[in-house]
Amino acid sequence: MSVLPNRDRQAERREATRREIVDAAWEIARRDGLAAVTLREVAAMIGMRSPSLYSHFDSKNAIYDAMFGQGWTRYLDEMRQHVLPAAPREALLSIAEHFFAFALADPARYQLLNQHAVPGFTPSEAAYAPSVEVMGLLREIARGLGVTESADVDLFLALCGGLLDRQLANEPGGDRWLKQLPRVIDMLADELGLPGPSLRSSR
Template sequence: MVGNPTRNRIVERRAATRREILDAAWAQAREVGIASITLRDIARSVGMQPPSLYSHFDSKNAVYDAMYGEAWAGYEAHAATALAPLPDRPRAAVQRIGRVFFDFAAADLARHQLMNQRTIPGFEPSPETYAIAVRVLDRAIEVLATLGVTERADIDIWLALVGGLVDQQHANDPGGDRYARLLERAIDMWADAVGVPA
């Protein structure tokens, strides 16, 4: 007796090909810069003709969109583990939140640029992938609120502070720790200003 198939091999192959394309796009982004990837080079690296890519992604921006969603989903999963549980002391909790984001963003320039900067002319994430970034930000705002930080301007300064240090790290000491070493001090200055207990 023939049983019902439990696997759809066509869907599995398609998913594996998409994964291979995205892996090639990330590799190229890390080599030549996120804004300089080309579908032709991606296709070449996965052994297919450029027109064949269009059966998986309808444009280069669709590749960027998948990468954007992957990057934010990766951070969301990483933060869920790295921030659980948060320290009981509010100042230590704020420090941990900043450090987890800083380290994730500083570890990969291409990923950071795609997630946090507008380096790709004409690219905007789709509502579906942007929703992941919004969910991450909303979660951070909720956590900061539990620590007594509720003013949106204070949250915006915190985001700019941590993001700015990531930018400086990438720009002025890639692979080093010059700005990573300043993070705790900068967050303490901000926390003093907004009243997060030491």
């Protein structure tokens, strides 16, 4: 007969409370913007006194830190599960479209993860770690597609990020800049000599 290990119920309750706090912070950020996240607002949303909140997060930046780590961890999980086409051009386009979808689904999250939108906030090493894993995985995938130079990966990120920033700034619910992705990926693929038919002609 196997004996189950003793559960640390106090730690479980503490972790559940931290998740509730972070969820409330995201709700405030999505409703009113990242700057609206304060310890007082978060405490009020979950029915907790502000001093009690300090036993879980000692500052507003500590909450941002947890949000940052959670956001990149979620994208890393999605990235690992995302199945790519075999053709290099189609694969690059799929990576770009997947990140577009992730960003457009939650603009507040994208701002925190990618735009340094909170003055004075710098993520901790632990919270930053999943974003480093994302970049490592992206470079590994890119090498398999024939994009071997770091500068070429940087260019891919800059082109896609520029379009994404325009989309979010000017038409967050639309697809005006999203529709430019096949053209941009074709231009990059042509520059890098990647094989395959034009993406624009196939759509």
